[in-house]
Amino acid sequence: MLDLLYSRQSIRKYSDQPIEADKIETLIEAVLLSPSSKNRQPWKFIAVTDKTVLKQLSTAKPNGASFLAEAALAIVIAGDTEKSDVWVEDCSIAAIITQLTAHDLGLGSCWIQLRERMHNETISASEYVKDLLHLQNHLEIECIIAIGYPKEGTKLNLKTKRTTENVTRI
Numbered sequence: 001m002l003d004l005l006y007s008r009q010s011i012r013k014y015s016d017q018p019i020e021a022d023k024i025e026t027l028i029e030a031v032l033l034s035p036s037s038k039n040r041q042p043w044k045f046i047a048v049t050d051k052t053v054l055k056q057l058s059t060a061k062p063n064g065a066s067f068l069a070e071a072a073l074a075i076v077i078a079g080d081t082e083k084s085d086v087w088v089e090d091c092s093i094a095a096i097i098t099q100l101t102a103h104d105l106g107l108g109s110c111w112i113q114l115r116e117r118m119h120n121e122t123i124s125a126s127e128y129v130k131d132l133l134h135l136q137n138h139l140e141i142e143c144i145i146a147i148g149y150p151k152e153g154t155k156l157n158l159k160t161k162r163t164t165e166n167v168t169r170i
């Protein structure tokens with residue numbers, strides 16, 4: 001597990017190689033195994049490989065999402081606000097499980113934050129995506145995980161041990 005955690009890093013540049021269908025199914029299987037408060041599973045996951053839709057999603061917010069246009073897959077993570085008051089926590093756990101599984105499958109990924117972000121001056125990034133994907137109003141978009149094979153030559157920075165100053169042992 002530590003090997004996986006040390007070697008994972010956000011990947012924002014992808015090759016043109018499509019992701020094999022069985023890997024997409026593994027990602028979906030993994031995300032559905034995420035724990036959730038009271039096991040309410042307050043989420044919807046939308047797996048997108050359609051290039052036109054990926055491009056449209058890449059403009060969900062003005063900064064920090066454009067690389068989605070070059071990704072082979074997006075997993076849109078939406079929280080069901082009617083099913084749980086802690087859907088943010090549940091969806092965040094699902095998001096990181098998606099990223100770790102992607103890394104384990106040899107894929108690169110990056111979290112694109114949409115909750116609390118605006119598409120433009122008038123509509124939120126979440127509203128933009130819900131409109132685009134015809135999602136129900138009681139869903140809120142937490143984030144999108146962009147996934148693809150890392151572009152050749154992507155510099156991999158092996159993480160070094162983190163400082164322990166944020167840890168207290170009692």
Ligand SMILES: Cc1cc2nc3c(=O)[nH]c(=O)nc-3n(C[C@H](O)[C@H](O)[C@H](O)COP(=O)(O)O)c2cc1C
Pocket residue numbers: 008009010011012063064065110111112113114
């Ligand atoms: C809650 C959260 C929101 C993030 N939002 C974005 C984002 O909108 N766009 C982006 O390019 N990266 C985003 N990231 C990726 C972080 O920038 C990245 O995880 C961080 O710099 C640490 O780098 P590493 O993932 O390579 O360890 C986000 C990460 C988290 C956990």
